[in-house]
Amino acid sequence: MNAAPWCSAALLLGCLGALGCVESARPRSILLVTLDTTRADRLGCYGRAAAGTPVLDALAARGARFERAYTTAPITLPAHASILSGSPPPHHGLRDNGLAALDEGVETLAEVARRAGRRTAACVSGFPLSHLFGLAQGFEFYGDDFGGAHGAREGVIQERRADATVREAGDWLARLAPDESFFLWVHLFDAHDPYQPPAEFAQRFAADPYQGEIAYTDQQLGVLLAQLDALGRTADTVVLVTADHGEALGEHGEATHALLLYEATVHVPLLLAGPDVPARVVPTPVSHVDLAATLVELAGIDDGGAFSRHGGRSLAPLARGDAAGFAARPLYLETYFPRLHYGWSELVGLARDEWKYVAAPGARGADGRARAELFSPASDPLERSARADAQPAQELADVLHALRAELEASAAPLTRHVATADEMDALAALGYGGMDVLAELPSASADSPSAQDPRLVVEAVPLLSAIRAQAGAGQFEAAERALARLEALAPGGIVLHEARGDFHLARGRAGSRTDLERAADEFAAATALKPGRRGLWLRRSEALQQLGRLAEALECIDHALELAPPTPQFLEAREALKKRVETGR
Ligand SMILES: [Zn+2]
Known part of the structure; x- marks a missing residue:
């Protein structure tokens, strides 16, 4: 050059x-x-x-x-x-x-x-x-x-x-x-x-x-x-x-x-x-x-x-x-979004010549191998017919494996960006579904052993939004029907815990103690699986406060604080809660 x-x-x-x-x-x-x-x-x-x-x-x-x-x-x-x-x-x-x-x-x-x-x-x-x-x-x-x-x-x-x-x-x-x-x-x-x-x-x-x-x-x-x-x-x-x-x-x-x-x-x-x-x-x-x-x-x-x-x-x-020398060049594709947000497997793949191969390394098929799909997008741009050609699939799986290892060996160091509370709010508004805060960085080698393939449970994403919106608006019957559909889908990861937590917290706000207890349990399970999401800690804290379990509620707030700098209102609310813990009222 x-x-x-x-x-x-x-x-x-x-x-x-x-x-x-x-x-x-x-x-x-x-x-x-x-x-x-x-x-x-x-x-x-x-x-x-x-x-x-x-x-x-x-x-x-x-x-x-x-x-x-x-x-x-x-x-x-x-x-x-x-x-x-x-x-x-x-x-x-x-x-x-x-x-x-x-x-x-x-x-x-x-x-x-x-x-x-x-x-x-x-x-x-x-x-x-x-x-x-x-x-x-x-x-x-x-x-x-x-x-x-x-x-x-x-x-x-x-x-x-x-x-x-x-x-x-x-x-x-x-x-x-x-x-x-x-x-x-x-x-x-x-x-x-x-x-x-x-x-x-x-x-x-x-x-x-x-x-x-x-x-x-x-x-x-x-x-x-x-x-x-x-x-x-x-x-x-x-x-x-x-x-x-x-x-x-x-x-x-x-x-x-x-x-x-x-x-x-x-x-x-x-x-x-x-x-x-x-x-x-x-x-x-x-x-x-x-x-x-x-x-x-x-x-x-x-x-x-x-x-x-x-x-x-x-x-x-x-x-x-x-075009000399451009044939057989593997072009790398990935998304870690499913893992970061829902605890599902990431997707990684390759486009090469006529083929496109995409695998879910954390999700295993019946044969024990990573679930994968092979398409020929030039002739099937909507990817309606997954190909069963075993030979290119196996070859592309090997090329992908080698390429990921090579790329990860050259990884640049990461500067974690600690966002301000205002930035957190702007990020939460991104419309990517549940992105309240994710203060964690993925490590590519940490493939979860038995995660879901996001392609199989993609319907969970609109269901989760619907449950939150409907329960939040007091439409509990509609929310319950959506929750039943989500349960039938068995999405794995944190999705069911979050959906049930949202549902029961909304009903708990209307005065049901049983619902508040259930919400606290569901969010506890969700935070255990995904400790980097601030919103899960805050909603768990809310359920605990309403139950009068103030010391536990304060602990949750402090976990959330470790993930992101707070707004003044947030600090005021924390101080008020701390006083209640100290005075026992
Ligand atoms: Zn964009």
Whole structure:
């Protein structure tokens, strides 16, 4: 990845082109755009009719469109860490939003670009990418002001609309001196749930507001690209657009993303345009870990090999039509979300050539081996027919095993992020189901021996939410029916304890002592299984307080305190409880 030949080629091509030598004398710039929660098959250029994505479609028409691009993990922070570091989660260490910050020792695209003399800025749109979580390293400017207090609206993540983010990015670009080159990362969060596009798009896509968000995002990307053009920077800027992950929209029983690894959430759009990128459709499977290496090569930046050490590989040859050496390359996929939140098995897998293989290492099938599924997504994109081909399954299982061991051996140290109470509230509002707080970091080698395969119990997630909502609203009969369905599902992990705890606590608040006792027991079982979840300790404490078991209630509060710094109100409540314990009243 020597920079020099690229620079001279760029100069030569620029001088021959219509735009003249002045602009081309500038080193190349990079514009990276990440669209949150955007399924590839929702864009016109990936085959969707009436998608409302003319800007993305035009970008695809003038550059390379990768038909099979994969995220490393269908979760915002881990996916972006992979994009920016060229390494998968077992190396960079981030397995979920909010738990930890990217270690300073991990080399990022912004750091490399800045060392190479580029001005660097990021404009992000959602709390999971707040500077708190380590992705700001290397950026001179990191725009993450989402406006208003975190968690101001229950159930809604702190975010800002694309127009605000694009305006900030455009203002930053406009302030650059004409001879300065840049690396700019723009993240647009709109397509993440809730799906509430601006009025014009809400009307146009009344039956499908998710599509409306995508169309709105496309329009705002158009504003950004028009500004790049107006500044005379299109000819020497490498533009890459992708999504951090997709959205399940009910496929395979999943509503949003993070829990499973089907194409709906791991197959992402990937468009690359700019100097030296001819128009082409690339069928070869590629990964987010390839993006950093690709961008530095096309921009003529020497990364010293940093982005090719953990499976990443520049896609520049593929973009030029040279697929030699890209066959049989295993692309790693994972989600630890099921383990972290519910005590189920994580899912890990590979995309390679026509195949996709996903295993639940903690869940054993009847034959005693990890439960696994094999699909051929190119011919079966909805993954409706699991393949029983034993030969590729066994081979891919072996490749996956070896790859995980290799990646874990190179794991970066983790800086645990101790969130403030406000951040905790913002995280709780992420809408990922039960994410009150998870003050624990997974260790990949700690596979639970007999966990559930999340693919078999995915229905438990909406049931758990329904039970909490219905019982909380006093609809005990409906909640009881949902609880019976959950019990029949036998979800394992902490799920039944939490659901029963929520149900009995709600009935206990209405005055039933038996229910309060039952709630205290269920939450005791849940905290024993998952001591890192603050919300479980707090609900256990509430049941105990109402039962008058004040000393035990105080102990639970103190456990919760160990997990996260408290708000003043929280401390006041603790003091009041402590007095009651001391006076025995
Ligand atoms: Zn995301």
